[in-house]
Amino acid sequence: MIQFSIFGEIAYMNNILVTKEVTKQFGNYTALNKISLEIPKNSIYGLLGPNGAGKTTLIRIINQITFPDSGEVFFDGSALLPQDISLIGYLPEERGLYKSMKVGEQALYLAQLKGLSKDEAKKRLKFWFERLEIGDWWNKKVQELSKGMAQKIQFIVTVLHEPKLLIFDEPFSGFDPINANLIKDEIIRLKENGTSIIFSTHRMESVEELCEYIALLHQSEIILDGKLSEIKKAYKNNIFNIGLEVGDGDLLLKEMSPKFNIISSKYDPIEKQFDCTVQLPTNDSGEILAYLSKRGNVNEFFETIPSANDIFIQTVKSKGSYE
Amino acid sequence: MNKLALIIKREYLAKVRNKSFVVMTFLSPILMVGMIVLIAYLTKINDNEQRVITILNESDYFSNDFNSNENMAFVKFKGISLQKAKDSTLSLGYYGLLYIPDEKDLEKVAGRSFFFSKDAPSSSVLDKLEDTFQDRLQQRRLQDLGVSAKDFALMDNQFEINTSTFNGEQNLKGINEIKAFIGGGFGYLIMMFIIIYGGFVMRSVIEEKTSRIIEVIISSVKPFQLMLGKIIGTSLAGITQFAIWIVSAGLLMLVAFSIFGIDPSVMSGSHGMSSAIGGGMPAMVPNANQTMQLYAQELFEIPWLMLIGFFIVYFVLGYLIYSSIYAAIGAAVDNETDTQQFIFPVILPLMLAIYVGFFSVFNNPHGPIAVGFSLFPLTSPIVMLMRLPGGIGEGGVPIWQLITSILLLIVTFIGIVWLAAKIYRVGILMYGKKPSYKELYKWLKY
Numbered sequence: 185m186i187q188f189s190i191f192g193e194i195a196y197m198n199n200i201l202v203t204k205e206v207t208k209q210f211g212n213y214t215a216l217n218k219i220s221l222e223i224p225k226n227s228i229y230g231l232l233g234p235n236g237a238g239k240t241t242l243i244r245i246i247n248q249i250t251f252p253d254s255g256e257v258f259f260d261g262s263a264l265l266p267q268d269i270s271l272i273g274y275l276p277e278e279r280g281l282y283k284s285m286k287v288g289e290q291a292l293y294l295a296q297l298k299g300l301s302k303d304e305a306k307k308r309l310k311f312w313f314e315r316l317e318i319g320d321w322w323n324k325k326v327q328e329l330s331k332g333m334a335q336k337i338q339f340i341v342t343v344l345h346e347p348k349l350l351i352f353d354e355p356f357s358g359f360d361p362i363n364a365n366l367i368k369d370e371i372i373r374l375k376e377n378g379t380s381i382i383f384s385t386h387r388m389e390s391v392e393e394l395c396e397y398i399a400l401l402h403q404s405e406i407i408l409d410g411k412l413s414e415i416k417k418a419y420k421n422n423i424f425n426i427g428l429e430v431g432d433g434d435l436l437l438k439e440m441s442p443k444f445n446i447i448s449s450k451y452d453p454i455e456k457q458f459d460c461t462v463q464l465p466t467n468d469s470g471e472i473l474a475y476l477s478k479r480g481n482v483n484e485f486f487e488t489i490p491s492a493n494d495i496f497i498q499t500v501k502s503k504g505s506y507e
Numbered sequence: 508m509n510k511l512a513l514i515i516k517r518e519y520l521a522k523v524r525n526k527s528f529v530v531m532t533f534l535s536p537i538l539m540v541g542m543i544v545l546i547a548y549l550t551k552i553n554d555n556e557q558r559v560i561t562i563l564n565e566s567d568y569f570s571n572d573f574n575s576n577e578n579m580a581f582v583k584f585k586g587i588s589l590q591k592a593k594d595s596t597l598s599l600g601y602y603g604l605l606y607i608p609d610e611k612d613l614e615k616v617a618g619r620s621f622f623f624s625k626d627a628p629s630s631s632v633l634d635k636l637e638d639t640f641q642d643r644l645q646q647r648r649l650q651d652l653g654v655s656a657k658d659f660a661l662m663d664n665q666f667e668i669n670t671s672t673f674n675g676e677q678n679l680k681g682i683n684e685i686k687a688f689i690g691g692g693f694g695y696l697i698m699m700f701i702i703i704y705g706g707f708v709m710r711s712v713i714e715e716k717t718s719r720i721i722e723v724i725i726s727s728v729k730p731f732q733l734m735l736g737k738i739i740g741t742s743l744a745g746i747t748q749f750a751i752w753i754v755s756a757g758l759l760m761l762v763a764f765s766i767f768g769i770d771p772s773v774m775s776g777s778h779g780m781s782s783a784i785g786g787g788m789p790a791m792v793p794n795a796n797q798t799m800q801l802y803a804q805e806l807f808e809i810p811w812l813m814l815i816g817f818f819i820v821y822f823v824l825g826y827l828i829y830s831s832i833y834a835a836i837g838a839a840v841d842n843e844t845d846t847q848q849f850i851f852p853v854i855l856p857l858m859l860a861i862y863v864g865f866f867s868v869f870n871n872p873h874g875p876i877a878v879g880f881s882l883f884p885l886t887s888p889i890v891m892l893m894r895l896p897g898g899i900g901e902g903g904v905p906i907w908q909l910i911t912s913i914l915l916l917i918v919t920f921i922g923i924v925w926l927a928a929k930i931y932r933v934g935i936l937m938y939g940k941k942p943s944y945k946e947l948y949k950w951l952k953y
Contacts, residue, residue, distance in 0.1 A: 284524075298727050
C-alpha cells in the first residue's frame with residue numbers, strides 16, 4: 185500500500201472492491217486477463233458480458249472460491265481476507281438447495297454457516313419469510329417447491345446476514361415477471377440501505393434500470409467500464425427523433441434532404457403528421473429546431489440515447505470477432 | 508456453533524433421516540437373521556427326513572446289523588422272492604431294497620449284495636449301508652489274521668507331536684489361525700465400512716453437485732471443511748448403523764433360535780469353544796477338556812484392549828484415507844455412472860489386503876508378505892490387524908514394524924487428504940467436463 189498516493193488511498197476507501205490486474209488461467213485457456221476494476225460503495229455495479237466472458241470466474245475469485253494466478257483484490261480498503269466471506273453475500277448462477285431438507289431447517293443451516301447465531305438467524309428468517317409472503321413454507325420440503333419458490337429462499341439466504349457487498353449472478357433467471365419485480369425492488373431497497381451490489385448478467389435490458397456503473401467483459405478482458413450515464417453520453421451519436429404537423433410532408437422531405445442527414449421518414453396525409461429521424465453533425469440541435477418550427481407545429485423532438493445492448497454490441501463489434 | 512460442527516451435524520442428520528438408510532438399518536438385521544434361521548431350519552427339516560429301506564436277507568449274516576435310526580428305517584422281508592420284494596417296495600413307496608443273497612462265505616455274500624432303488628440312491632444312504640458291510644468284512648478279515656479288534660483299535664491311534672515354545676509354554680495347534688481369524692474379523696469390518704460409507708460420501712458429494720447447492724455452501728465455508736464434515740458426519744451415521752445392526756442382530760438371533768428351537772451350536776460349529784470360553788465346560792471328552800481350557804486361556808490372553816485400541820487407530824486413519832479418495836472421485840465426476848472406473852482401483856488394495864490376509868497371514872503371520880502388506884499404507888489397516896492378535900514384541904509383531912506402519916499410514920493420510928482436497932475443491936465446480944490428467948495436475952496447483 186506504500187506505493188499508492190494519498191489520492192489513491194482515498195480512491196480505495198470509496199470503493200467496496202478493487203481488483204488490480206487479476207489474471208486467471210485454466211490450463212492454456214486464459215479466463216481472466218489483467219482485470220482491473222473499481223466498484224464504488226453503495227452502488228449497483230453491472231458486470232456484463234456474453235456467456236464465457238469470465239464473469240463467473242471473477243465472481244468466484246471475489247468469493248475466494250478460486251484464487252487468481254496473479255493480481256490483487258482489495259475489499260473495503262484492505263487486501264481481501266478469508267474472514268471477509270462473512271461480509272459478502274453471493275447468489276451464484278448455478279444455485280440449488282438440498283432437495284430432501286425442509287425449507288426452514290435449510291435456511292437456518294445456510295445462515296449459520298454465514299456466521300449468524302441460531303436465534304438471530306431464526307428472527308431474521310421470520311422477518312424475511314413474512315416480507316416475501318412465504319411464512320407457511322417453513323416445514324415444506326424443498327422438492328415440493330417450484331423453481332421460482334426455491335429462488336426466493338435462495339435470495340433470502342443470500343441477504344440474511346446483511347453483508348456489505350452482495351453479488352448476484354443472473355438473479356432473475358427462473359423468476360416469473362411478478363417475482364422478478366419483487367426481487368428487483370428488494371435489490372434497490374438494499375442498495376438504498378447502504379449495501380454495495382455487483383450484478384452480473386448477459387441480459388442487457390435488466391441493466392438499464394438498475395445499474396449506475398457497468399463493466400463490459402468480453403473474451404476475458406474488460407473492454408468498457410465506468411458510470412452508465414457517462415458511457416451512454418459518450419456513445420450517443422446525435423440522432424434526433426422529430427415529429428411535426430405539416431400540410432405537405434413530401435415537399436418538406438424534398439426541401440430537408442439536401443440540408444440534413446435524414447435516416448428515415450414517414451408522412452401520414454390524413455393526420456398531416458410528419459415523423460423523421462435525423463443525424464446531426466454535432467450535438468447542437470438549435471439550427472434544425474429553428475428551421476422546423478418555421479415549417480409547422482413541432483410536437484415531438486428528442487435525442488436517441490443508445491441502450492446498453494446497443495453499446496455492448498457496438499463495442500464488441502469494434503473489437504471484432506463477436507459471433 | 509463452529510462451522511465444521513454444523514456441517515457434521517447436517518450430514519449426520521441428512522443421513523440418518525434418509526428413508527432408505529432407516530429401512531436398511533432395521534431391515535438388514537432382520538433379513539440376515541431370517542436367512543440364517545431359514546438355512547438352519549431347512550437343514551433341520553432335511554435331517555429329520557426318515558428314509559425307509561426294505562431288506563430281503565436270505566443269508567445267515569447281518570441279521571442284527573441293520574437297525575433303524577432317525578435317518579433310516581429298515582423293514583425286513585422274509586420268505587418272498589426277490590421280484591416280489593422289489594414290487595412291494597416300489598408299490599409301498601419305500602426308498603429302496605437291499606438284497607442280500609444266500610451264500611456260504613461272507614465275502615461272497617457281500618460281493619453279490621444289491622441295492623435297488625427307483626432313482627440313483629443318495630450317497631448318505633449308500634455310505635451307511637457300505638459302512639455296515641465294511642465293519643463286518645473287517646472283523647472277519649481280522650479274525651482270519653488272528654488279530655483282536657482291541658489290538659486293531661490301538662493300531663489306528665493318530666499321532667500328534669508335542670509342541671512347545673523355548674520357554675516351555677505349550678503351543679496350541681491352530682491358535683495362530685484362530686487369532687488371525689479374530690484380527691481378520693476386524694480387518695473385514697474396516698473393509699466393509701470403507702466400501703459402504705465411502706460410497707455414501709461419494710454419492711453425497713455428487714448430490715451436492717447435481718443439486719447445485721455446492722457453490723452456495725463454499726461461498727460460506729472452505730471446501731476442505733465441507734469435505735471433512737461430510738466424511739465425519741457420514742462415518743458417525745455409519746457407526747450408528749453398525750451399532751444398531753450388531754445389537755439388533757444379536758437380540759434377533761437369540762429370539763429366533765429360542766422360537767424355532769435351534770441350538771446355536773449347530774450353526775457355529777464351535778460349541779466346545781464357546782462353552783469353554785463361557786467357563787461352563789459341559790460334557791466334553793476328558794482329555795479334550797484340558798486342551799479346550801488351554802485354547803480358552805490363549806484367547807483370554809489375546810490383548811483385547813490393545814487390539815481394540817489399534818483397531819480404532821487403523822480404522823480412523825484407513826477410513827479417512829479412503830473416504831477422502833471417494834470424496835475426490837465424487838467431485839471429479841458428474842454422475843454416479845462415471846464413477847465405476849475410478850472406484851475399481853480404490854477397492855483393489857482393499858480386496859488384496861483381505862485375500863493376502865486370509866491366505867498368507869493365516870499361515871505365517873510374521874512372514875515377509877505379511878510384513879510387507881502390513882507396512883504398505885493402503886493395506887496395512889487390514890493386514891496389520893490380522894497380525895496383532897499374536898501380540899506385540901517377542902513372538903508377535905515387532906515394535907518397529909508397528910511404529911513404521913502407523914507412521915507410514917499417517918504420512919499417507921496427510922498426503923492423500925491434501926491431494927483429495929485439492930481435486931475436490933476444483934472438481935465440485937466443474938460441470939459437464941471430464942478432466943484430463945494434465946488438468947488434474949493443474950488442479951493441484953490452484
